[in-house]
Every structure is written in C-alpha cells, then in structure tokens.
Amino acid sequence: MANNTYIGYHFKVSPLQPGVEILIAELGYAGFESFVETDEGVIAYIQKDEWNTDILSDIQILDSDEFEISYSFEDIEQVNWNEEWEKNFNPITVDDICTVRAPFHDKPNTLYDIVIEPKMSFGTGHHETTHMMIQYILKNDLKNKSVLDMGCGTGVLAILAEMKGAKPIDAVDYDNWCYLNSIENVERNNCKHITVIEGDASVLKNKTYDIIIANINRNILLNDMAVYASCLNKNGMLLLSGFYNTDIPVIQQECEKHMLKFQEKLERNQWVSLKFLN
Template identity: 75%
Template sequence: MKNPIYIAYYFKANPLQPAVEILIAELGYAGFESFVETEEGVTAYIQKDDWNRSILNDIQILNSDEFQITYTIEDIEQTNWNQEWEKNFSPIVVDGICAVRAPFHEKFNTKYEIIIEPKMSFGTGHHETTHMMIQHILKNDFTNKSVLDMGCGTGILAILAEKKGAKKVEAIDVDNWCYINSLENVERNNCKKITVQEGDASLLKNKNYDIIIANINRNILLNDLETYTKCLNKNGKLFLSGFYNSDISVIEAECNRYMLKLDENFEKNNWVALKFLN
C-alpha cells in the first residue's frame, strides 16, 4: 500500500494556553488527524486527500482577538513523520502499572506494557484523553467482558482491554490509516481477541457489548450516542472522552435521555473522560 501524503500545519500561538487546546479541538472537528504540541504551539497533520484550501475557514480561534496565531504549511511524506515521532515520542507510565512505549524503547517492569508504533494515528497515551481512558480501564473490571473500542486510533485502548482480561474486543475506526496501524499494533502486542474493522457506527447494527469505549470528539459522540446505548448490555459501562469539561453538561444530558447515569469523571488540563452506567 502506498503511504499517504500528509500536509503539516505548524502553528505558533501566543498566549500558548488555552490557545493550543482550543486549536486542537477545532482542527479535530475539521478533519485533522494528529497533533504534536511544541514549545511555540502545535503541529497538526491532515491527509492531503482530505485537505482543501478552505480547511481553516471554520477555525474560529484564528479570528479571535484574544490570541495571536500564525502558521506555515508543508507537504510531508509518511517516512518523514516516522522520523519526527520517533524523535519526540517518549515512553510513559500510567498510575505506576501500565507502560506505553515504542518498539525501540527498553522494556518496562510494569504489570501492563503496551508497545505502540503510532505513525499518523491518534493514541500514544500522551494526550490527556487517552491517558485518562487508560486510567478508567485500569480501574475497572474487564474480565470476560465483551468490549467495543470506537475510534480506536492506534488500538491502544483495545489492547489494554484484552490485557485486562476482556474475552472479545472489537476496535473500529473510520480512518484507513488508523485501521492499518491498529492491525499492526494488535499483532505487535500478540493480542488474540481483538477484531479490527474500518468504518463508522453503522457497523454496530445488531451488536452487543458489556463495555463501550469511545474517545472521539463531542459532535461524533452526540451523533452516535443512541447507537451506543442500543448496543450496551444491561449493567454495562460506557466510557466517553475527546471533549472538554465545558461539554460535560451537554454530553450528560444526552446520556440521561437514554437512561445512562454519570458515575465517574476524570479531568486533566480541562479535558475530561466520563464513565456512565445503564
């Protein structure tokens, strides 16, 4: 398969925060796939096939008087991205028991270890939402549970779910590169109970799960929440992230419509990860 060509936007922001957080959220809605925070701002990546000249027209923060934001753009071959993330991707340990590292890092002596080669896919554990979803998985019982990882990115959460004892895990992402990358990472971690699929919530018809994990963004979550609830078994758990604490009220209100009750909330740098029970 031919590696996709990406366009990189190098943003410089002043003041740095919360400009970078807002910028990442708005760019994510616009179709940008991956982000690397820098000392001056953030670098955002989008596949050239998904790009158009008006891609930034709806990025409201660029028109805000509160921030000074400039940017340059560049076409980037996939191999260049690999060099970039290898240079910047450092291993992490979550709650002292789950290490996330790349293949070229030394092995960790932790209860759980996940080896990820993210390339252009979202999900290394560094971003607040992924980090908090890892915390949720570590804290909850996945033994013999059927699990859905919706918007799986690198497959990191699906991999941890299997390591936590899940009997069956389905990982789904609409992006072809995430689909391929998840397959690679599932094999890299010797996982046997994970099925990876390329697509959206339309794949969930007549499916049922004990646990659903969805780390995407607010708009997609709100759009697909009814589908998730139809798939969730009785006494099931729904973990949602990919949005800010200011979005909690609208997310919770939509969940309450389907008899889902907020049980626990993790928060980190204004990002949140919510646990709902039915």
C-alpha cells in the first residue's frame, strides 16, 4: 500500500464551516480515503486505481449556492503521510478528561491519554463524529463489556473502550491502511484486549457484543443495521454516528425495524450521534 500512487485534490472552501465538513463527508462516500484540513479548505486523497474522471460528479456541495468551492488536483507518488499529519495534527481534549494526541505532543494532565499516529486513517478525535463517540464512551459504563468498534479508523474508540475497562474488544475496518494503523496504535497504547480485524460486516458472523460502536456513514449503517442488531446481546447498546440531523428519521426507522429503542442524541456542528438499546 505504501508505494501506491495517489491523486490529491486541493479544495478552497468558503465559508470554511460547515463547508469543509460537508465536503469531506461527500468525498468519503465517493471513495476518497484521507483528508487534511487546511486554512483554505481541505486536501483529499484517493488511490489512482480508484479514481475516474467522474469522481466528483455526485458531490452535491460543489453545485450549492451556499458555498464557493474551487479545486485543483495532482498525482502524488509515495506521500510521506507522517509528515503531512505532523504538520496538521494538534492534540484535542474531550470533556476535560480524555486527550487524543500524537507521540510528539507533550503528555497531558487528563484521566485518559490516547497516543495515536493517525497517518491516513480517519479518527483523530478532531472530527465531530469521533468527538461525540468519545463522549458516549466516557459517560457510559464499559467495565467487562464486550465491544465492537466498527469502522475503527485509527482504533481510538477501541483504545478508549479498553481504558474504560471493556473486554474483549474487536476493532474492524475494511481499509488496509486503517487495519494496519489500528494495530500500531493498539500496541502503542499497550492494549491487551483488542483484536483488530480487516473486513466489513461479513466478518461479524456468529459474533456477539454488549456494545457496538459504528461511526461510518449513513448508507453503510443502513445496509448493515440488521447485522448489528443480530450481534447485539440482550440489553446491549448501539452507538451510531457519521451522519447529519436530517438523516435521523431514516436511521431511527431502520433501528426500530430491528427492535432497537432510541435513547439519546448528541449533536455537534450539524453532525449527530445516536444511542439505541435493545
């Protein structure tokens, strides 16, 4: 994977927020793998093998009257992802008790200190959806609970779950970069109860969990909801994110179809996270 050629799109976005967040979400649906936010907008990367001339044809925000967006793109050979992230990755603290930082940042004075090398993987805690998922994990009892972190990205949510006493934990992502990065971050944080798995919902066959965390996107969540419901133990908890306020009705309808009961909503800059129980 490290020697693959990528195409980098440099987007200038005005106004920056929520323009950048909406653009990143739509680009993610289109197949872009990694994003680096800049002062002017965002740089989005996609493997050249996955690229086509119509890759932006379904990006609705580009046709929106609410935002001015321009872009250029270029072929990029062997990107130094560490260097890219080090230039743009600042530590974050959630609710004054959990810090997510890189190894080159100073150690904080917080209860939970998660050290990650994000590379290309989604899930640094900066994005609203990851931030809200961290909040859910912090405020719920995970001690000795079995947990699934679906679409684990960097593994940050699985790592925090172990710090909160959860075990065993499966961290699953279909992307090879995320799979390898999660393994590194699990080891970096001295976690002993996390198994990282490369794959999609098909790897969950015959597995069950007390808590399922799925921070992906609306379409994948809707497609895989039946699988999540079948894997959730009695009185289990399902935490969902990766979608907007306007997506709540269709998400909730699909959950209720599988006897999952809505409990709570978190909202952050138009993104939402929902908690369901069975």
